[in-house]
Amino acid sequence: MSVLAIAEHRRGELRPVSLEQLAAGRDLADELGGELHTAVIGGDVEAFGAELNREGVDTVHTVDIGEEFNHDVYTQVVTQLATELDPTVLLMPNSVNGLDYAPAVANRLDRPLVTDVVDIDAEDGLTATRELYGSKAETTIDVHADQAAVTIRPAEWPTIEADGDAAIEAFDATIDESAVRSTVKGFEEVGGGDIDITDADVLVSVGRGIEEEENLDIIHDLAEALDATVSGSRPLIDNGWLAKDRQVGQSGKVVTPDVYIAIGISGAVQHVAGMKGSDTIVAINTDPNAPIFDIADYGIQDDLFEVVPALIEQFQ
Numbered sequence: 498m499s500v501l502a503i504a505e506h507r508r509g510e511l512r513p514v515s516l517e518q519l520a521a522g523r524d525l526a527d528e529l530g531g532e533l534h535t536a537v538i539g540g541d542v543e544a545f546g547a548e549l550n551r552e553g554v555d556t557v558h559t560v561d562i563g564e565e566f567n568h569d570v571y572t573q574v575v576t577q578l579a580t581e582l583d584p585t586v587l588l589m590p591n592s593v594n595g596l597d598y599a600p601a602v603a604n605r606l607d608r609p610l611v612t613d614v615v616d617i618d619a620e621d622g623l624t625a626t627r628e629l630y631g632s633k634a635e636t637t638i639d640v641h642a643d644q645a646a647v648t649i650r651p652a653e654w655p656t657i658e659a660d661g662d663a664a665i666e667a668f669d670a671t672i673d674e675s676a677v678r679s680t681v682k683g684f685e686e687v688g689g690g691d692i693d694i695t696d697a698d699v700l701v702s703v704g705r706g707i708e709e710e711e712n713l714d715i716i717h718d719l720a721e722a723l724d725a726t727v728s729g730s731r732p733l734i735d736n737g738w739l740a741k742d743r744q745v746g747q748s749g750k751v752v753t754p755d756v757y758i759a760i761g762i763s764g765a766v767q768h769v770a771g772m773k774g775s776d777t778i779v780a781i782n783t784d785p786n787a788p789i790f791d792i793a794d795y796g797i798q799d800d801l802f803e804v805v806p807a808l809i810e811q812f813q
């Protein structure tokens with residue numbers, strides 16, 4: 498009875514979901530009465546291994562192979578690790594990378610795969626909770642199997658911060674190079690700019706309520722008055738009004754600023770997935786039933802074209 502969580506990294510950094518999986522995995526391992534293992538494949542495995550050594554982790558497996566994610570390598574390594582460790586639950590991130598190899602691994606291991614899980618329980622048989630219809634409904638799935646593979650949704654569990662005393666063990670995977678069909682040669686940031694919105698303390702985030710591109714001036718003015726950074730919801734990025742790296746949400750960036758000001762943003766689940774971890778959320782929206790108000794600490798139900806200029810005047 499054990500849990501194995503596969504970490505994720507990109508361009509030299511461990512992704513937060515790697516540490517969130519440890520929280521999900523520790524709870525599961527406790528319910529199963531077993532151990533929590535985690536594994537990191539490729540990159541600076543020594544540094545990543547040390548970072549994954551958090552409270553509650555029994556063993557960190559490092560697989561020193563390659564630099565970046567590669568579907569065929571991950572599929573082979575995770576299959577070999579899971580075959581050797583035989584975990585009851587194999588946890589993987591519900592990310593672009595995780596969804597790329599998890600089905601292949603589950604198929605090879607002949608395990609059921611439950612994707613995009615937001616809650617998981619092993620107390621009375623394994624059950625996994627998924628959201629449906631844009632998070633308006635939930636379904637709990639009884640996994641009728643002794644062993645399963647699960648991908649967990651990022652930003653649903655807290656990260657484990659405390660240091661641990663895990664054993665760190667190198668795992669020697671055997672790679673069939675003839676089955677590795679591609680290699681990563683380099684990266685090009687799509688729509689890349691010089692701002693990393695994940696570093697911002699205060700984000701002034703704008704949505705479709707702004708109506709026209711030229712109206713963005715008041716958003717930039719407010720950001721300047723607050724010494725904040727501008728971000729946005731996906732429609733603005735799709736329209737080309739803001740650079741791709743300013744997008745908050747499930748297919749954008751996950752941000753956790755001190756203050757997140759959502760202006761003319763409805764609070765769709767895909768947006769909220771990227772900003773619900775913010776310390777203080779302020780929402781400005783004309784619609785009293787906008788879902789953003791469900792998670793806002795402060796709500797201003799009013800026209801942004803009235804409120805934003807008033808705020809600029811106040812803060813300038």
Ligand SMILES: Cc1cc2nc3c(=O)[nH]c(=O)nc-3n(C[C@H](O)[C@H](O)[C@H](O)COP(=O)(O)OP(=O)(O)OC[C@H]3O[C@@H](n4cnc5c(N)ncnc54)[C@H](O)[C@@H]3O)c2cc1C
Nearest residue numbers: 704705706730731746747748749761762763768782783801
């Ligand atoms: C697979 C997938 C991935 C996605 N990923 C993302 C993602 O990463 N990030 C993301 O943001 N979205 C994402 N989306 C899109 C998401 O579902 C929503 O469509 C999007 O977040 C809506 O953006 P919005 O809130 O700006 O627009 P809307 O939902 O149109 O909301 C506009 C809001 O502005 C308010 N408003 C209008 N006029 C005013 C005014 N004058 N003053 C004040 N308020 C006003 C309205 O009441 C409304 O609530 C994704 C969707 C899918 C299917």
